[in-house]
Amino acid sequence: MNQQATSKSQEGQATTIKKTFSRETSVSVTIMADPSIVWALLTHGSDFPRWNSTVISIQGEIREGNTIELKSTLDEKRTFKLKVKEFAPEKRLVWGDAQGSRVYTLAKGAGGGVLFTMSEKIGGPLFPLFARMIPPFDEAFEKFAADLKKEAETIQRSKK
Amino acid sequence: MTTDELTSQFVSFQGELKSFLLRMTASVQDAEDILQDTYLKAHAKLDTFRGESSLKTWIFSIASNLARDLLRSRKRWPETVTDICREEALHNRQFFQEAMQIRETSPQGKFEIKEHIAFCFTCVSKSLPLEQHLALLLKEAYGFKVTEIAVILNQTDAMVKYYLHVSRAKMIEIFDRRCSLIDKQGICHQCTELNGIFNPKQKAQEELVKIEMARDAEDTSKDELFDLRMKILQELDPFESGAAELQLHHLEHNRRVMEKYLEENL
Numbered sequence: 001m002n003q004q005a006t007s008k009s010q011e012g013q014a015t016t017i018k019k020t021f022s023r024e025t026s027v028s029v030t031i032m033a034d035p036s037i038v039w040a041l042l043t044h045g046s047d048f049p050r051w052n053s054t055v056i057s058i059q060g061e062i063r064e065g066n067t068i069e070l071k072s073t074l075d076e077k078r079t080f081k082l083k084v085k086e087f088a089p090e091k092r093l094v095w096g097d098a099q100g101s102r103v104y105t106l107a108k109g110a111g112g113g114v115l116f117t118m119s120e121k122i123g124g125p126l127f128p129l130f131a132r133m134i135p136p137f138d139e140a141f142e143k144f145a146a147d148l149k150k151e152a153e154t155i156q157r158s159k160k
Numbered sequence: 161m162t163t164d165e166l167t168s169q170f171v172s173f174q175g176e177l178k179s180f181l182l183r184m185t186a187s188v189q190d191a192e193d194i195l196q197d198t199y200l201k202a203h204a205k206l207d208t209f210r211g212e213s214s215l216k217t218w219i220f221s222i223a224s225n226l227a228r229d230l231l232r233s234r235k236r237w238p239e240t241v242t243d244i245c246r247e248e249a250l251h252n253r254q255f256f257q258e259a260m261q262i263r264e265t266s267p268q269g270k271f272e273i274k275e276h277i278a279f280c281f282t283c284v285s286k287s288l289p290l291e292q293h294l295a296l297l298l299k300e301a302y303g304f305k306v307t308e309i310a311v312i313l314n315q316t317d318a319m320v321k322y323y324l325h326v327s328r329a330k331m332i333e334i335f336d337r338r339c340s341l342i343d344k345q346g347i348c349h350q351c352t353e354l355n356g357i358f359n360p361k362q363k364a365q366e367e368l369v370k371i372e373m374a375r376d377a378e379d380t381s382k383d384e385l386f387d388l389r390m391k392i393l394q395e396l397d398p399f400e401s402g403a404a405e406l407q408l409h410h411l412e413h414n415r416r417v418m419e420k421y422l423e424e425n426l
Contacts, residue, residue, distance in 0.1 A: 033318070034316070034318030036316055036318045036319050036322070037318050037319070037321065037322050040319065040322045041322075044326070047326055047330075050326075050329060050330075050333070154325070155318075155321050155322055155325045156318070156321065158321050158324065158325055159306075
């Protein structure tokens with residue numbers, strides 16, 4: 001099984017591990033904001049396009065068991081129908097389809113911040129056939145994490 | 161605290177509270193009912209008030225909960241509320257007859273664009289999610305601090321900051337896109353249209369230059385324009401202003417149109 005990491009994991013920098021039958025991209029960043037703010041931003045779908053430069057639209061309520069429709073800048077012509085598989089407030093959110101799952105986790109980070117991690121693993125027996133057609137996620141992941149950090153910290157710093 | 165002290169303090173801010181409730185519910189009847197229920201509930205629970213917040217914050221908390229209970233089951237209005245209601249009004253001769261009657265006979269029947277701006281905000285802000293709507297009004301129109309709003313809404317400071325940030329951004333975006341007072345390409349000119357109907361001899365431009373928001377639109381940031389809009393809300397009492405009866409008549413029209421629209425369309 002060949003395994004290849006495109007880069008070392010650093011704050012805000014995406015890492016991709018490629019295998020024959022799967023590909024996994026992840027990014028982590030420390031956000032100096034209350035976890036409730038980060039969670040609120042991640043779970044209010046209609047508000048995503050305002051702060052997240054990688055999302056064109058999200059329709060549907062992000063709640064466990066619901067199906068949402070996501071349009072991303074990665075492939076503007078396609079609408080992804082994704083099921084919300086896990087919804088643990090301020091801890092873990094997972095959505096995905098048959099090809100893969102996007103996992104968001106919130107944990108205690110350095111200096112009282114929130115360690116936000118986002119990863120997505122895609123794959124399956126037919127993965128080698130369509131792997132070339134799937135664009136790399138690294139840049140979009142880095143933008144997503146940077147946008148989330150900026151927006152959450154802006155809200156945290158807002159006046160009392 | 162004694163009943164006399166409660167009553168005396170309640171009276172000192174009941175105008176603000178009634179105005180807040182009107183802007184939440186868009187209904188004079190609902191605002192008056194909740195105002196009365198708030199006093200009765202405060203009176204009944206007076207022994208539980210321990211002075212951890214000001215009495216005003218505690219009373220607004222009771223009123224907000226009552227408003228929430230009423231509004232939770234009702235659908236939120238679309239941001240295009242003024243377009244929808246304008247179309248209905250154009251086919252409603254009785255609405256204009258009543259409005260002209262108020263304009264000619266009531267001491268609170270003046271039409272001023274400034275008043276209409278506050279009225280318009282009341283309608284459009286009902287497109288916000290309920291918690292965001294409550295937080296935005298409490299902060300921007302009634303001057304409560306984040307920590308006080310957190311007590312009123314029983315939320316953390318962080319969540320209140322989130323509500324305020326998002327609701328403010330949404331309102332700025334909607335008015336920036338729609339309002340012709342701040343963008344000449346804006347699709348809504350209802351305030352100047354109505355000025356032409358109710359004040360035919362007064363040029364809309366003359367009226368607009370009196371309003372800082374419209375006068376400075378090209379040189380002022382979106383945030384500052386929103387603050388100027390909020391300043392109008394802060395300064396106007398929708399029950400006591402010189403345009404109160406005319407605007408409340410208009411609000412009642414829009415509320416009825418919205419109830420019918422939401423029942424039929426959503």
